[in-house]
Amino acid sequence: MSLPDIQTLTLPNGKTIDTHTFLFINNEFVAGHGPMIDTVNPTTEEVICSVHSADESDVDAAVQAAATCFETTWRKVAPAQRGRLINKLADLIERDIEHFAHLEALDNGKTVAVARDIDITDSVACFRYFAGWADKIHGKTVDTTFDKMCYTRHEPIGVVAAVTPWNYSVQMPVWKLAPALAAGNTIVLKSSEVTPLGILHLAALVKEAGFPPGVLNVVTGYGHITGNALTKHPLVAKVAFTGSTATGRRIMESSAASSTLKKIQLELGGKSAQIVCADADLPHAAAQACQGIFNNHGQSCNAGTRIFVQEAVHDDFLALFLEETKKLKVGDPFEDGIHQGPQINKVQFEKILGYIDLGVKEGATIALGGKRVGTKGYFVEPTVFVNCTNNMRIMREEIFGPVVCIGKFSTVDEAIALANDSEYGLAGGVYTKDVNVAIKVSNEMHAGTVWVNCFDVFDQSTPFGGVKNSGFGKELGKYALLEYLNVKTVKFQLMDI
Amino acid sequence: MTGSNLLVDVKLSNGKTIQVQTGLFINNEFVVGDYTLDTVNPATGEVITAVQAADTPKVDEAVDAAENAYQTVWKDTLPTERQRLMLRLADLIERDAEELAQIETLDNGKPFTNSKFVDVPALLGTLRYYAGFADKLYGKLINTQVGTSLVDREPYGVCAGILPWNFPLSMLGWKLGPALVTGNVIIIKTSEITPLSALKVAALAKEAGFAPGVIQIITGYGKTAGTALSRHMRVSKLAFTGSTMVGREIMKASADTNLKKVTLELGGKSPNIIFNDADIDQAVKFAHRGIYYNQGQICCAGSRIYVQEGVYDQFVKGLQAAATTGKSGDPFDLTTMHGPLVSQMQFDRVMDYIESGKAEGAHVHTGGKRVGDKGYFIEPTIFTDVKPEMKIVKEEIFGPVAVVTKFKDEDDVVRLANDTVYGLASAVFTKDIDRALTVAKRIQAGTVWVNGYNLLENETPFGGYGQSGIGRENGEMGLDNYLQYKTIKINLNVKL
Numbered sequence A: 001m002s003l004p005d006i007q008t009l010t011l012p013n014g015k016t017i018d019t020h021t022f023l024f025i026n027n028e029f030v031a032g033h034g035p036m037i038d039t040v041n042p043t044t045e046e047v048i049c050s051v052h053s054a055d056e057s058d059v060d061a062a063v064q065a066a067a068t069c070f071e072t073t074w075r076k077v078a079p080a081q082r083g084r085l086i087n088k089l090a091d092l093i094e095r096d097i098e099h100f101a102h103l104e105a106l107d108n109g110k111t112v113a114v115a116r117d118i119d120i121t122d123s124v125a126c127f128r129y130f131a132g133w134a135d136k137i138h139g140k141t142v143d144t145t146f147d148k149m150c151y152t153r154h155e156p157i158g159v160v161a162a163v164t165p166w167n168y169s170v171q172m173p174v175w176k177l178a179p180a181l182a183a184g185n186t187i188v189l190k191s192s193e194v195t196p197l198g199i200l201h202l203a204a205l206v207k208e209a210g211f212p213p214g215v216l217n218v219v220t221g222y223g224h225i226t227g228n229a230l231t232k233h234p235l236v237a238k239v240a241f242t243g244s245t246a247t248g249r250r251i252m253e254s255s256a257a258s259s260t261l262k263k264i265q266l267e268l269g270g271k272s273a274q275i276v277c278a279d280a281d282l283p284h285a286a287a288q289a290c291q292g293i294f295n296n297h298g299q300s301c302n303a304g305t306r307i308f309v310q311e312a313v314h315d316d317f318l319a320l321f322l323e324e325t326k327k328l329k330v331g332d333p334f335e336d337g338i339h340q341g342p343q344i345n346k347v348q349f350e351k352i353l354g355y356i357d358l359g360v361k362e363g364a365t366i367a368l369g370g371k372r373v374g375t376k377g378y379f380v381e382p383t384v385f386v387n388c389t390n391n392m393r394i395m396r397e398e399i400f401g402p403v404v405c406i407g408k409f410s411t412v413d414e415a416i417a418l419a420n421d422s423e424y425g426l427a428g429g430v431y432t433k434d435v436n437v438a439i440k441v442s443n444e445m446h447a448g449t450v451w452v453n454c455f456d457v458f459d460q461s462t463p464f465g466g467v468k469n470s471g472f473g474k475e476l477g478k479y480a481l482l483e484y485l486n487v488k489t490v491k492f493q494l495m496d497i
Numbered sequence B: 001m002t003g004s005n006l007l008v009d010v011k012l013s014n015g016k017t018i019q020v021q022t023g024l025f026i027n028n029e030f031v032v033g034d035y036t037l038d039t040v041n042p043a044t045g046e047v048i049t050a051v052q053a054a055d056t057p058k059v060d061e062a063v064d065a066a067e068n069a070y071q072t073v074w075k076d077t078l079p080t081e082r083q084r085l086m087l088r089l090a091d092l093i094e095r096d097a098e099e100l101a102q103i104e105t106l107d108n109g110k111p112f113t114n115s116k117f118v119d120v121p122a123l124l125g126t127l128r129y130y131a132g133f134a135d136k137l138y139g140k141l142i143n144t145q146v147g148t149s150l151v152d153r154e155p156y157g158v159c160a161g162i163l164p165w166n167f168p169l170s171m172l173g174w175k176l177g178p179a180l181v182t183g184n185v186i187i188i189k190t191s192e193i194t195p196l197s198a199l200k201v202a203a204l205a206k207e208a209g210f211a212p213g214v215i216q217i218i219t220g221y222g223k224t225a226g227t228a229l230s231r232h233m234r235v236s237k238l239a240f241t242g243s244t245m246v247g248r249e250i251m252k253a254s255a256d257t258n259l260k261k262v263t264l265e266l267g268g269k270s271p272n273i274i275f276n277d278a279d280i281d282q283a284v285k286f287a288h289r290g291i292y293y294n295q296g297q298i299c300c301a302g303s304r305i306y307v308q309e310g311v312y313d314q315f316v317k318g319l320q321a322a323a324t325t326g327k328s329g330d331p332f333d334l335t336t337m338h339g340p341l342v343s344q345m346q347f348d349r350v351m352d353y354i355e356s357g358k359a360e361g362a363h364v365h366t367g368g369k370r371v372g373d374k375g376y377f378i379e380p381t382i383f384t385d386v387k388p389e390m391k392i393v394k395e396e397i398f399g400p401v402a403v404v405t406k407f408k409d410e411d412d413v414v415r416l417a418n419d420t421v422y423g424l425a426s427a428v429f430t431k432d433i434d435r436a437l438t439v440a441k442r443i444q445a446g447t448v449w450v451n452g453y454n455l456l457e458n459e460t461p462f463g464g465y466g467q468s469g470i471g472r473e474n475g476e477m478g479l480d481n482y483l484q485y486k487t488i489k490i491n492l493n494v495k496l
Helices: A056-072 A079-095 A097-107 A112-131 A171-182 A197-209 A223-231 A245-256 A282-298 A311-326 A346-362 A412-420 A435-444 A477-483 B056-072 B079-095 B097-108 B112-131 B168-181 B196-208 B222-230 B244-256 B280-296 B309-325 B344-359 B410-418 B433-442 B476-482
Strands: A006-010 A016-020 A023-025 A028-030 A037-041 A046-051 A148-156 A159-163 A186-190 A216-218 A238-242 A263-267 A273-276 A306-310 A365-368 A383-386 A403-409 A427-431 A449-452 A485-493 B007-011 B017-021 B024-026 B029-031 B035-041 B046-053 B140-143 B147-155 B158-162 B185-189 B215-218 B237-241 B261-265 B271-274 B304-308 B363-366 B381-384 B401-407 B425-429 B447-450 B483-491
Touching: A006 A046, A016 A097, A016 A197, A023 A056, A023 A197, A028 A197, A037 A097, A046 A197, A056 A159, A056 A186, A056 A216, A056 A223, A079 A097, A079 A112, A079 A171, A079 A197, A079 B112, A097 A112, A097 A197, A112 A171, A112 B079, A159 A171, A159 A223, A171 A186, A171 A197, A171 A238, A171 A477, A186 A223, A197 A216, A223 A245, A238 A245, A245 A263, A273 A282, A273 A412, A282 A311, A282 A403, A282 A427, A306 A311, A306 A412, A311 A365, A311 A383, A311 A403, A346 A365, A346 A403, A403 A412, A412 A435, A427 A435, A435 A449, A477 A485, B007 B046, B017 B097, B017 B196, B024 B056, B024 B196, B029 B196, B035 B097, B046 B196, B056 B158, B056 B185, B056 B215, B056 B222, B079 B097, B079 B112, B079 B168, B079 B196, B097 B112, B097 B168, B097 B196, B112 B168, B158 B168, B158 B222, B168 B185, B168 B196, B168 B237, B168 B476, B185 B222, B196 B215, B222 B237, B222 B244, B237 B244, B237 B476, B244 B261, B271 B280, B271 B410, B280 B304, B280 B309, B280 B401, B280 B425, B304 B309, B304 B410, B309 B363, B309 B381, B309 B401, B344 B363, B344 B401, B401 B410, B410 B433, B425 B433, B433 B447, B476 B483
Parallel strands: A159 A186, A159 A238, A186 A216, A238 A263, A273 A306, A273 A427, A306 A403, A383 A403, A427 A449, B158 B185, B158 B237, B185 B215, B237 B261, B271 B304, B271 B425, B304 B401, B381 B401, B425 B447
Antiparallel strands: A006 A016, A023 A028, A023 A216, A037 A046, A148 A485, A365 A383, B007 B017, B024 B029, B024 B215, B035 B046, B140 B147, B147 B483, B363 B381
């Protein structure tokens, strides 16, 4: 006897919370035909519940629903009305913010406060930002010769496949849904099998907000089954992916194997450098740099995981940085006053501890941390390596945990070279009071975002996305819309009348 | 007298009683003015109520409040918060839509079905459209030989908007929307003929949470309040909608004082051109909409209709039939199509134009007379056998009077259509794509409708060529009126 869609979960404080567990296709929660997937609470290492996953037939049903909706319905909804629906969705998410925050803390392990005040608050703001664009997507008229009338249409692409990660399990999907919907596309979303719950509640709100069936479809599942079927489906016109560089390559390969070519956007890993100059406001830099690496338990693609400090201030900066890091309390994400919950799962946990061992073997020195916290739950101490050099694997490979590597530099040119000596290019930062240094570094860094005197600071209107092995394409801001539009040139030849 | 004393009970023709606000809205309070004036119900000719009105002292007070609001609050209000407040105001307007529509019809005379289904929704649409721009005002980053330049767009600060009486609520939206979203504060002077509906919106602005002084709404005559605003040394930008004659005064006032930036949306004598291959049924319906909607009291009314020889008789017959079918009467009657003209003065003006048409030898094909003996109702009127030199062909009548001319070919009609000092709008009815686009390119007007008329939408800019105005409202371009460019050029490469 199989379980119904809605399951009741018990929170640490004894209260209960409901969650959907089915797939969401055509505005209905439906059973899947793929394997059942257990989702684990990383704080307790226990299974929260089992969710349905999608096999190839389910993916096909979802894509067909999205394609049909696009052709028959969604493209006929007036842009201003699209904007109103997206704003309505934002209102509903805001209404249910506590519900989302608790699901996220359970499924992902980030604290309730962070889930509420960062992840879901940002998701609401993102939808509100893109709602405003819906009726402002313009083409251009183009002057050529007097006997012609030319213009460009900025048209939606059609069915968008979104494949999203576990580190921000609602926010990363929203960064794709918001511009995709504003631009008039329909979506099939494959969430992370590691954190499937939050996005299913968002799906329910999409229906409540009044979106037509088929505009958003959610197919939970494994990458090799569901993700694969989705990214090579012939009716998918575009793939937007956030995750590891390795999976990004597989997505490109899978899409290339499809009978139809797809527009692809990848937001991948990083090994972002934070450069601390001798003239920086050191206490401020230490606080920002600390957040820059340890936010989200170090599980951010843009984490500032390499810090290069100018020799003259290295020891002073390090002392301040360690002080900041010691303020981070590690513990149960449902408790007040906690900054850092567990890492996402056993695989990541073991990988991080493996890198810590490696760092020691490679000759770096642990200045702080380096060990597991407690005996239950995937907790790792915020860890600081010093005496790091760019050739070490801990300086080159993405660890995706609360592990920062600190090295030195003498000149700004050297710092820039060190920062750029990486296969990645997602983000970077520089701390300085000198305007010329700030502009020089931000001009010369190979990165999609350069932060000056701050780190890991986001706004809805500034685009985000990397270069090199960090991927291609932009999210957020007006630039994100272009990722979800095709430009069509129309040329009228005027005839003598 | 305080805010609550300034609320007055008014009885509608359908027996209902509503409350109208009569104070000046300054610094989030309703206050007594420098004098009062009466506002009249044009359906009956009777006074609705006296309202408080502003002269220089109260205008000065409003400007002080606006400046203070900008410097201490609005300048530092985040764009997303500006958006939130504007959307909240829209929601409150939607909540009180019925009441707003009643006040609009009472004061302006337009049929209640129009106020409810067109004017109030138009205001909502404009506010919601512009609210979405709040955090999307990108400047540019321009790299040059000297270094790096940030070209930012900044608000002016204290702006003023002077509204006409023909679409009080909708025109209020056209000023509030772009001014507020770009971070400006604004003082609105309504038309002394239709002061009431904006004052209801003022109360909603306060309820929505706008800080005192961000939005202010004052009643007053052009000669007193309008002059005070257009001459004020600390108003940085003024947007005016109204007659070309008053538009000139506003520009002179700016030239004479602080060179405040002025945008003008003025009159028109817009040509509506119907070719032989037009869908005549649709052309008739749109032509009717073009000149008789809102009793012809529209800046972009299609008041000169040009019909190609081959379809002239058919078209005129159709337009006459359409012109004589709509009912003129009590605007609160849901079957009424035509309300009264807005005032005695407008009524007299239009009747004078009709007389001048007859005197100059034009033929009254239909209409030409008053309807009934109470209220300012005029029959939908068609003049034929007109010549370009006639007053009724050259001058803006601003009433339900169409002048119809036969034309031969494209060159003929383009010459006739462009023979005007105005250039607000125009239309061409044809099925031929080349003709439509070629004529559209040749007409000297800010809007050219192809196979339609009086279709105004938030997303597309609107404004005049020639003496129909300066600047554009609506669309992304509407924002340009409320922002100024600042170039911040950082020298990186030049050492002396």
